[in-house]
Amino acid sequence: MKKYMIVAAIALAYGAAQAAAAPAAPRAENAFLSQADAAARSARVANVDYTLDFTLTGKETFSGTTTLGFDLSDAGAPLTIDLDKATILSLNVNGKEVAPQYNQWFITIAASELKAGRNSVTISYTRLHSTNGEGLHRMVDPVDNRVYTYSHFEPAAAHQMFPVFDQPDLKGTYEITVTAPADWVVSSTKRETGIQDIGNTKRWTFPRTKKLSSYNFAMHAGPYKVWEDHGGPYPMRLFARQSVASQVSPQDWFNYTRRGLKFFDQYFGVPYQFEKYDQLLVPDFLYGAMENAAAITFAERGFLYQDEMTAAQKQSLAGVIMHEMAHQWFGDLVTMKWWNGLWLNESFASFMGTLATAESTEFSNAWQGFYSGAKQGAYVQDQRVTTHAIETPVPSTANAFDNIDAITYSKGASTLKQLRHLLGEEVFRQGVHNYLVKYSYQNARLDDFIGSLGEAAHRDLSGWTRQWLYEPGVNTIAAEFSCAGGKISKFNLRQSAPSKAMPTLREQRVQLALFNLGADGLKLGKNVAVTYQGANTAVPELAGAACPDLVYPNYQDWGYAQVQLDKKSFATAQSSLAKVDDPLLRSMLWQSLWDGVRAAKLPLNEFLNTALANAPGEKDYTLLGDVTSKIRSARAYLDEMGPSASGYQGQMATQLEQMAFAATQAASGDHNFQRRWFATYLDIASTPAALAQLADILNGKLVVPGLNVSQDVRWDIVNRLNRYAHPGAAALLAAEQERDQSDSGQAAALGATVVQPDAKVKAEWLAQITDPQTKLPFSKIRRAMENMYPPEQGALSELSANSRLAQLAQVDQAAGPVFMRSYANMMIPASCTPASVQRLQAAVGKLKDLSAGTRRALLVTHQEDERCVAIKKAMTVN
Numbered sequence: 001m002k003k004y005m006i007v008a009a010i011a012l013a014y015g016a017a018q019a020a021a022a023p024a025a026p027r028a029e030n031a032f033l034s035q036a037d038a039a040a041r042s043a044r045v046a047n048v049d050y051t052l053d054f055t056l057t058g059k060e061t062f063s064g065t066t067t068l069g070f071d072l073s074d075a076g077a078p079l080t081i082d083l084d085k086a087t088i089l090s091l092n093v094n095g096k097e098v099a100p101q102y103n104q105w106f107i108t109i110a111a112s113e114l115k116a117g118r119n120s121v122t123i124s125y126t127r128l129h130s131t132n133g134e135g136l137h138r139m140v141d142p143v144d145n146r147v148y149t150y151s152h153f154e155p156a157a158a159h160q161m162f163p164v165f166d167q168p169d170l171k172g173t174y175e176i177t178v179t180a181p182a183d184w185v186v187s188s189t190k191r192e193t194g195i196q197d198i199g200n201t202k203r204w205t206f207p208r209t210k211k212l213s214s215y216n217f218a219m220h221a222g223p224y225k226v227w228e229d230h231g232g233p234y235p236m237r238l239f240a241r242q243s244v245a246s247q248v249s250p251q252d253w254f255n256y257t258r259r260g261l262k263f264f265d266q267y268f269g270v271p272y273q274f275e276k277y278d279q280l281l282v283p284d285f286l287y288g289a290m291e292n293a294a295a296i297t298f299a300e301r302g303f304l305y306q307d308e309m310t311a312a313q314k315q316s317l318a319g320v321i322m323h324e325m326a327h328q329w330f331g332d333l334v335t336m337k338w339w340n341g342l343w344l345n346e347s348f349a350s351f352m353g354t355l356a357t358a359e360s361t362e363f364s365n366a367w368q369g370f371y372s373g374a375k376q377g378a379y380v381q382d383q384r385v386t387t388h389a390i391e392t393p394v395p396s397t398a399n400a401f402d403n404i405d406a407i408t409y410s411k412g413a414s415t416l417k418q419l420r421h422l423l424g425e426e427v428f429r430q431g432v433h434n435y436l437v438k439y440s441y442q443n444a445r446l447d448d449f450i451g452s453l454g455e456a457a458h459r460d461l462s463g464w465t466r467q468w469l470y471e472p473g474v475n476t477i478a479a480e481f482s483c484a485g486g487k488i489s490k491f492n493l494r495q496s497a498p499s500k501a502m503p504t505l506r507e508q509r510v511q512l513a514l515f516n517l518g519a520d521g522l523k524l525g526k527n528v529a530v531t532y533q534g535a536n537t538a539v540p541e542l543a544g545a546a547c548p549d550l551v552y553p554n555y556q557d558w559g560y561a562q563v564q565l566d567k568k569s570f571a572t573a574q575s576s577l578a579k580v581d582d583p584l585l586r587s588m589l590w591q592s593l594w595d596g597v598r599a600a601k602l603p604l605n606e607f608l609n610t611a612l613a614n615a616p617g618e619k620d621y622t623l624l625g626d627v628t629s630k631i632r633s634a635r636a637y638l639d640e641m642g643p644s645a646s647g648y649q650g651q652m653a654t655q656l657e658q659m660a661f662a663a664t665q666a667a668s669g670d671h672n673f674q675r676r677w678f679a680t681y682l683d684i685a686s687t688p689a690a691l692a693q694l695a696d697i698l699n700g701k702l703v704v705p706g707l708n709v710s711q712d713v714r715w716d717i718v719n720r721l722n723r724y725a726h727p728g729a730a731a732l733l734a735a736e737q738e739r740d741q742s743d744s745g746q747a748a749a750l751g752a753t754v755v756q757p758d759a760k761v762k763a764e765w766l767a768q769i770t771d772p773q774t775k776l777p778f779s780k781i782r783r784a785m786e787n788m789y790p791p792e793q794g795a796l797s798e799l800s801a802n803s804r805l806a807q808l809a810q811v812d813q814a815a816g817p818v819f820m821r822s823y824a825n826m827m828i829p830a831s832c833t834p835a836s837v838q839r840l841q842a843a844v845g846k847l848k849d850l851s852a853g854t855r856r857a858l859l860v861t862h863q864e865d866e867r868c869v870a871i872k873k874a875m876t877v878n
Contacts, residue, residue: 027080031105032398033156035338038167041080045165047071048172049208052162056180056221058147062136063089065124066163070172075114080106082159082166084135086127093121107163123163132778132818133286135160136219139777141283142743143243148222150282150297152290155339155400158214166397168213169337169443175208178221186221187239187278189293209293210273211441213335218292220280232258233265234272239280240300243742247304253279256318256361260325263360264352268329269433270440279321283743284779286818289320291327291349298324304744307710311672312625315363322360323353329436337443339400343390344446346404347412350374354413365622368584370413371557372626376591378410379562380598382474383498385863386856390415390469391446401817402852414560415468421509421558422464422531423457431456464507473502477532477554478564479512483547488514491542493532493553495561507533513555513585514548517572521579527555550576552588565592574602574610583620590623594630600870605877608634608652616663621672628680631656635684639791640832641872648877650687657681657690668706678707682716686792691726698732711740715748723755723790730756747783755787762788762796769827770807772814781819785826794831801829801836805843812854824857832868840865 027037051067068081088100093113101108109121129138129149134157138149151161159166178186179201186192186204189212194205209217224239227250236257240248257277265271274294285299303317330352331345358366381387390412392403420428431453439448446469454461475498481491493512497503513527526545530537550572554563565573573589580586593610596602611631618624635656638649660681667673685694696702697709698717709717718736721729737749754765765784768774774781789797804827812820830836840862847858 026078027106027108029103029105031084032396033082033167034396035340035394037080038169038338041165042167042169044072044074044077044079045070045170046073048165048170050162050164050172050174052174052176052219054162054176054178054219056149056178056184058181060138061126061128062149063124063126064162065122067120067122068163068165069118069120070165072114072116072119075116076111078111079109079114081109081121081123081163082106083123083125083163084127084157084160086125086163089124089126091121091123094119106159121163125163127161130160131284132816133284134818137282137284139283139743141241141243142746143741146223146242148224148241148283150220150222150280151218151292152286152297153215153217153292154290155215155342156397158217161219164214166214168215168335168339171211171213171335171441171443173208173211174217176206176219178204178206178219180204180221181223183223184221185224185226185239186219187224187237187280187295188219189217189274189295191235191276212293212332213443216291216293216332216335218295218297220282220295220297224280227254229254229258232261234261234275234277236277237279239278240304241281241283244281244300244304244744247306248281249305249309252309252314252317253321256321257325259360260318260322260356263356264325264329267352267356267429268436270329270333270436272328273333273440274328284777289324291324291331293328293332296324300744305710306712307675307708308671310675311363311621312676315357315361315366315369318361318363319353319357319366319369322356323349326352326356333441334436334439335443337445339394339397340392341444341446342394342400342404343392343408343412344449346409347390347416350409350413351416365583367557368587369622369625370410371584372587372591372623374406374410375414375557375560377406378414378560379474381406382411382472383562385859387472387502389472398817399852401821402856411474411560418508418559419453419464419468422507423453423459427457428453467504467506471502471504471506473498473504474560474562475504475506476562476564477510477559479551479553479566479569481542481551481566486547488542488545488547491539493530493537493539495532495535495537505534507531508559508561510553510559510561511555512539512542513552514542514545515550515552515572516546517549517576517579521581522550522572522576524582529558552585554588556584557588562595563588563592570596574606577610577614578617583623586620587623587626590627590630594633597634597871598867600867600874603874603876604634604637604871605648605652605875608656612655612659616659616666621676624673624676628660628676631680632683636791637832637868637871640794640830640868642794642832644877653684653686654689656684657687660684661690661693664707665704668704671706674706678704678713679716682713682720685720686724688726691721691724694720695726695728695732711745715740715745715752719748719752719755719787722752723757725757747780750780751783751787754784755790757793757796759796759799762800766800766804769823770811778819782822785822788827789829797829798831801831801839804829805839808843808854808858809847809850812850817851817853820851820854824854828858828861830861830865830868832865832872834869837862837865837869 049069053065055063085104088102091098091100093109098113129136134152136149136151140147156166158164176188180186182200182202188206189209190206192204193207196203225242225245227238229236236254238250238253261272276294278295280297281300281303282297283300288302289298326349330348354366354370357363388403394400435449435452450461450465476496478494480494482489495505497505509531511527511529514525515522516525528541530539550569573592577589593607597604597607615627618627643649660677663677664674664681667677685691694717718733722733733752769781769784844862
């Protein structure tokens with residue numbers, strides 16, 4: 001506990017003490033910026049302005065000239081300017097040409113060239129476009145050979161595009177001109193003020209922006225298809241590649257964007273500040289989306305569809321639009337001072353994005369989706385050996401994304417949700433408004449945000465902050481009660497800490513709900529709101545209530561805590577799911593059963609029996625998605641465990657396939673339910689009969705009424721058939737590749753190739769993945785990794801398992817963090833056997849010098865392999 005309190009104190013104190021002094025030594029000669037060096041630089045530099053001039057040709061390199069204007073308080077020491085892997089053509093400092101002192105990571109300006117007061121530095125350079133999704137990424141569309149570029153700078157990659165003070169607390173203004181091919185369009189933070197024809201090119205001129213951190217600025221250029229909408233208070237545009245434009249539904253994008261802008265303007269009480277709203281679908285994107293001010297980017301892979309969008313896909317679109325839109329205020333307008341505050345940006349955007357989706361779109365049950373999806377990811381992450389506090393130190397930009405995970409996004413959002421319940425909705429909103437007004441166009445720390453909420457609530461939130469934001473782990477809550485004469489005689493809410501190493505007990509407000517079984521199902525008998533803290537909280541107001549068949553101590557999901565059902569409630573949950581009317585409560589009870597599986601307390605086979613009995617009758621679309629996701633996860637555990645002597649896996653596989661396909665046929669009149677069930681069938685089909693059925697659907701021999709076999713579905717079928725080496729699968733892959741030559745088709749073909757259960761294919765692609773000189777773009781390497789070792793191919797994985805572990809440190813050292821975030825999470829071997837667990841344990845003991853992210857991935861892989869072995873042991877069938 002003391003360790004975490006010390007960490008908290010250090011983090012809260014950062015700023016005045018750190019920023020007051022220059023570093024004791026020159027900046028380290030590496031690719032990353034330390035917090036200490038950033039603090040020293042921001043203590044000297046202020047009032048930064050960038051004048052940027054880019055020349056884009058569509059070829060592999062681009063050129064630029066950047067003029068940095070800035071005030072310098074102290075000219076007694078050198079100053080560094082970040083610029084990655086460029087060729088410097090000229091360097092001018094305060095009107096004087098100087099020879100660059102440049103190490104491919106940053107330029108060092110000698111103290112003798114600087115002056116106190118206003119300085120000007122002009123740098124002309126050329127650089128290769130990036131192909132890994134950072135900096136100024138370039139992609140050649142294989143369909144029509146058009147070239148597209150876009151920028152991506154988070155967490156600290158602006159210096160992969162232009163010279164910059166690449167740290168969030170040196171906000172600057174940006175004036176930009178871009179010379180590009182004549183058929184290109186250019187999007188940036190502002191709308192252009194002029195477009196000049198120059199032969200086969202055009203020169204785009206943009207006015208100076210308001211103050212922004214470097215990672216929030218953007219410039220995207222290419223022959224994009226552009227849709228416009230002026231139906232809202234701000235002009236909106238949507239961009240996509242020409243070859244995929246038919247897969248975009250502009251009316252949905254503009255509908256949700258318009259609703260979101262209206263909601264946030266009203267909620268925050270601060271109007272949108274960036275005048276126009278551009279959104280771009282871009283290829284090869286690393287993440288889901290990025291909140292660049294007024295020029296937001298979205299991954300094509302998540303938002304292009306060759307069929308009518310389902311309700312789930314529309315809800316996902318609305319949610320991501322709202323998340324990135326919330327960032328325009330919380331992150332772009334007010335920005336964290338250093339990367340340790342990035343969690344607050346993401347937590348707040350996750351919270352506000354869900355709130356906006358629930359209150360401004362047709363998806364009023366958005367919090368139910370948050371509970372069963374994002375929040376469960378946080379609970380899983382928070383119970384791992386790698387759990388961490390929400391607020392953690394970030395020593396350098398190398399560590400900026402080490403702790404960006406479900407705790408950052410979803411636990412953080414959950415803590416804000418329950419803080420809103422604790423303070424009251426209007427008090428919370430007023431505190432947020434005050435914060436945005438006070439710190440607009442500035443940088444702020446966590447205590448600034450908490451201080452604004454505390455002032456609005458007239459209470460000291462320092463204790464709450466310490467408990468929730470600086471202490472790791474998730475608490476467990478359980479109802480303890482006794483009954484006499486059919487009535488409750490005593491009721492307590494018990495809270496427990498996860499371990500002696502994480503002893504913190506927290507304060508929060510939850511609802512306790514009592515249910516009784518009757519002829520009409522499971523009905524709510526009594527519900528009370530309780531603010532609890534400490535190990536035991538008495539709830540005297542429940543005395544005298546009817547003795548319940550089920551107690552749920554976090555009704556309607558106000559709190560963030562693992563719920564441990566008492567024995568009677570657990571038995572009721574297992575036997576009476578179909579008798580629960582409330583979809584959110586039903587979702588919570590399903591989750592309690594799944595938690596029992598993962599804790600090796602409920603046999604996996606019993607869970608699957610419950611799923612077979614209840615899933616086909618599920619009428620709530622959102623909950624059906626959650627249940628089928630759990631069925632997929634259960635099936636993956638069976639695959640990892642390997643074939644059993646009794647043939648249980650095969651028997652269960654057949655039953656699950658038959659259930660999913662029957663439900664697909666039964667849902668022919670409902671597009672949403674049918675797509676959800678067929679996607680489940682696709683993801684679990686493995687028997688020869690099911691695979692043959694998929695092949696018949698692909699070639700048209702079998703027509704399922706109502707089911708549209710789109711190009712996306714065709715590729716999913718081809719992948720599944722190749723994954724299990726179904727007869728003729730390779731020929732079907734070749735035919736589909738000829739049919740669909742788009743870049744998404746190429747990526748799908750790559751996946752279907754790599755997933756084949758062929759030792760030679762695996763060896764060839766493993767060599768490609770680990771080759772530092774590979775010419776393949778990272779998006780294709782990542783697709784290969786995703787398809788290398790599915791759960792049932794454990795024997796093939798074992799062929800290279802020892803060598804992959806032996807080479808992990810070498811790969812980690814040679815590759816950058818972008819590559820390792822994928823490699824470490826997909827390529828560390830685990831096979832759900834005691835021998836595999838021991839092998840991973842040995843690697844954990846030996847490989848102690850891995851990068852922080854890779855080390856965490858190794859620890860998680862070991863823990864999850866142990867979990868799989870425990871689940872296998874707990875099964876009551878062989």
